[in-house]
Amino acid sequence: MSEPVIYDLSAPGKGVVTPPASPLPPLDVQAAFGSYAETDERARPHLPQVSEVEIMRHYTHLSAMNFGVDSGAYPLGSCTMKYNPRINEDACRLPGFAELHPAQPPTSAQGALRLMYELQTDLATASGFAATSLQPAAGAHGEYTALMVFRAALAARGEAKTRTVVLIPDTAHGTNPASVTMAGFTSKTIPSTEEGLVDVQALKAALGPDVAAFMLTNPNTVGIFDPQILEMTAAVHEAGAYAYCDGANFNAILGVVRPGDLGFDALHINLHKTFSTPHGGGGPGAGPICVTEELADFLPGPVVERVLAEGNTAAAGYRFVNPPRSIGRVRSWYGNFGVMVRAWVYIRALGAAGLRKVGQQAVLSANYLRVLLEGVFEVAYNRICMHEFVLSGAPFAKAYGVHTLDIAKRLLDFGFHPPTIYFPLIVEEAMMFEPTETEPLASLDALASALLSIAQEAETNPELLHSAPHSTPVRRLDEAGAARDPQLRWTNTTEVA
Amino acid sequence: MAYPNDRKYTPEHEWILVEGDEASVGITEYAQEQLGAVVYVDLPEAGDTFDVGDTFGEVESVKSVSELYMPVAGEVQSVNTHLSAAPDIINDDPYEDGWLIRISMSDLSELDSLLDAAAYEASLS
Numbered sequence: 001m002s003e004p005v006i007y008d009l010s011a012p013g014k015g016v017v018t019p020p021a022s023p024l025p026p027l028d029v030q031a032a033f034g035s036y037a038e039t040d041e042r043a044r045p046h047l048p049q050v051s052e053v054e055i056m057r058h059y060t061h062l063s064a065m066n067f068g069v070d071s072g073a074y075p076l077g078s079c080t081m082k083y084n085p086r087i088n089e090d091a092c093r094l095p096g097f098a099e100l101h102p103a104q105p106p107t108s109a110q111g112a113l114r115l116m117y118e119l120q121t122d123l124a125t126a127s128g129f130a131a132t133s134l135q136p137a138a139g140a141h142g143e144y145t146a147l148m149v150f151r152a153a154l155a156a157r158g159e160a161k162t163r164t165v166v167l168i169p170d171t172a173h174g175t176n177p178a179s180v181t182m183a184g185f186t187s188k189t190i191p192s193t194e195e196g197l198v199d200v201q202a203l204k205a206a207l208g209p210d211v212a213a214f215m216l217t218n219p220n221t222v223g224i225f226d227p228q229i230l231e232m233t234a235a236v237h238e239a240g241a242y243a244y245c246d247g248a249n250f251n252a253i254l255g256v257v258r259p260g261d262l263g264f265d266a267l268h269i270n271l272h273k274t275f276s277t278p279h280g281g282g283g284p285g286a287g288p289i290c291v292t293e294e295l296a297d298f299l300p301g302p303v304v305e306r307v308l309a310e311g312n313t314a315a316a317g318y319r320f321v322n323p324p325r326s327i328g329r330v331r332s333w334y335g336n337f338g339v340m341v342r343a344w345v346y347i348r349a350l351g352a353a354g355l356r357k358v359g360q361q362a363v364l365s366a367n368y369l370r371v372l373l374e375g376v377f378e379v380a381y382n383r384i385c386m387h388e389f390v391l392s393g394a395p396f397a398k399a400y401g402v403h404t405l406d407i408a409k410r411l412l413d414f415g416f417h418p419p420t421i422y423f424p425l426i427v428e429e430a431m432m433f434e435p436t437e438t439e440p441l442a443s444l445d446a447l448a449s450a451l452l453s454i455a456q457e458a459e460t461n462p463e464l465l466h467s468a469p470h471s472t473p474v475r476r477l478d479e480a481g482a483a484r485d486p487q488l489r490w491t492n493t494t495e496v497a
Numbered sequence: 498m499a500y501p502n503d504r505k506y507t508p509e510h511e512w513i514l515v516e517g518d519e520a521s522v523g524i525t526e527y528a529q530e531q532l533g534a535v536v537y538v539d540l541p542e543a544g545d546t547f548d549v550g551d552t553f554g555e556v557e558s559v560k561s562v563s564e565l566y567m568p569v570a571g572e573v574q575s576v577n578t579h580l581s582a583a584p585d586i587i588n589d590d591p592y593e594d595g596w597l598i599r600i601s602m603s604d605l606s607e608l609d610s611l612l613d614a615a616a617y618e619a620s621l622s
Contacts, residue, residue, distance in 0.1 A: 422560035479559040480534030
């Protein structure tokens with residue numbers, strides 16, 4: 001099934017509704033807008049002329065071709081593609097939230113401020129930190145914001161010019177070195193041991209008076225919780241640097257371990273991962289950061305403060321304040337508020353005990369799947385894992401010429417979203433699985449059974465994998481061609497009047 | 498896979514071929530195979546100088562982005578300008594047409610610490 005672009009359905013005269021003629025006198029656009037009222041061809045929007053039923057069918061077809069966590073298992077490692085409960089959507093559409101204007105006086109939006117205050121507090125409590133900024137609009141934005149907070153704190157110590165290096169393990173997400181560079185630091189890679197953990201001796205050797213911070217994802221991207229963490233954060237602090245926790249994998253330890261208790265100074269939390277807000281369409285996301293008491297004064301403003309006015313109940317409530325030594329705003333207005341409502345609802349719907357079960361169940365799901373696969377696939381650093389694990393497709397590549405990309409494409413034919421592939425970089429032909437806590441047992445069994453069938457096909461019929469997928473709306477896409485020679489415009493093949 | 502004997506190799510999968518006063522630098526057959534289809538190459542400019550081990554550019558494939566490391570210290574004399582329009586040359590011919598940069602070397606003795614073809618090939622298994 002292929003679907004034309006909507007312009008291909010267009011024909012002159014087809015339309016939707018013709019409104020009755022307006023009783024108002026026509027506006028002289030030229031007189032009203034002068035040179036802004038360009039009337040030449042370039043300025044006129046070439047909108048397609050399509051009937052309503054065609055529009056409905058077009059977009060319904062497209063939506064049916066889409067694959068989301070609502071259609072099937074989506075074990076995209078490191079992305080925490082958990083189901084997003086519908087109660088989140090109900091709540092954020094309540095008129096009291098949905099119809100707020102960010103410019104209205106905070107005194108008239110006390111419910112929204114209370115929700116933000118409680119989310120700040122809940123996130124700080126769950127992560128073991130003193131203060132939260134809800135502003136960052138995504139995980140990488142949170143990384144960048146925390147690094148700017150570190151820089152401001154270093155400047156206050158007179159060390160911003162001397163501490164310019166940020167240490168990052170080789171298992172890190174690519175956003176870490178990118179955030180470091182954006183924030184004006186230089187990144188330096190710390191190698192991993194053969195067990196997939198940070199090489200602590202290499203870390204200690206790299207620590208010095210030029211180091212501003214150490215960034216660590218724990219559990220890391222091979223799904224292992226690094227047990228050396230207390231030794232590492234102590235060494236980082238002894239060297240006068242800050243320890244940053246990339247909270248991309250916070251889901252695995254939710255309610256069990258608090259990064260603040262591990263000696264970290266700051267953490268970002270991807271609300272769209274751990275707290276069940278949509279990943280949809282590349283945004284909006286939210287990547288709040290939580291920091292220690294020492295760093296709280298440097299957080300971006302405004303943050304929400306609760307005012308307890310004894311004896312003067314009229315003054316009690318919630319208000320926006322700027323932390324005293326704030327790095328300033330990192331986002332217009334107050335961040336992605338609709339995302340905050342969803343996360344707040346998720347937290348309140350589950351409660352503390354429920355959040356703890358999230359982490360436990362996510363770990364159990366990953367281990368269940370790992371054990372079903374380990375006899376046939378090579379598991380990198382095979383041991384009890386956290387929320388995700390990494391398979392290496394290298395043996396299949398060597399024996400049958402079947403690569404990880406072929407296995408991932410073939411999985412589409414079985415109705416599953418592929419895992420994250422070719423990441424982390426330290427595992428050859430990597431496939432990274434994160435089933436999340438919301439995947440039912442039967443679905444985990446079906447996913448494992450599909451992968452085991454594919455492993456057999458790799459041996460008996462490798463061509464089937466090389467040419468996969470076979471049952472999708474489009475077949476194997478030319479990814480290299482798309483990157484080398486991208487066609488970013490639809491070309492008008494028929495005249496649109 | 499083929500690893501020509503006329504040049505030296507790094508553990509990071511670059512090769513260096515000495516030609517008179519200059520040397521050309523590229524990535525190995527193993528590296529291009531691991532990367533998969535190369536879609537973009539970021540190279541330095543003539544006149545840039547680097548120490549041994551410095552990052553002199555990046556090569557991006559459909560799978561990942563990898564940094565390019567200087568096998569020896571030197572100054573860039575020229576870069577392979579064909580690669581910007583046709584980065585797939587690196588996949589098709591990593592040792593000849595797929596060269597990345599030509600450099601003048603500042604310390605010829607640095608070549609001694611690099612791997613020969615046999616040692617490089619042994620390091621891959």
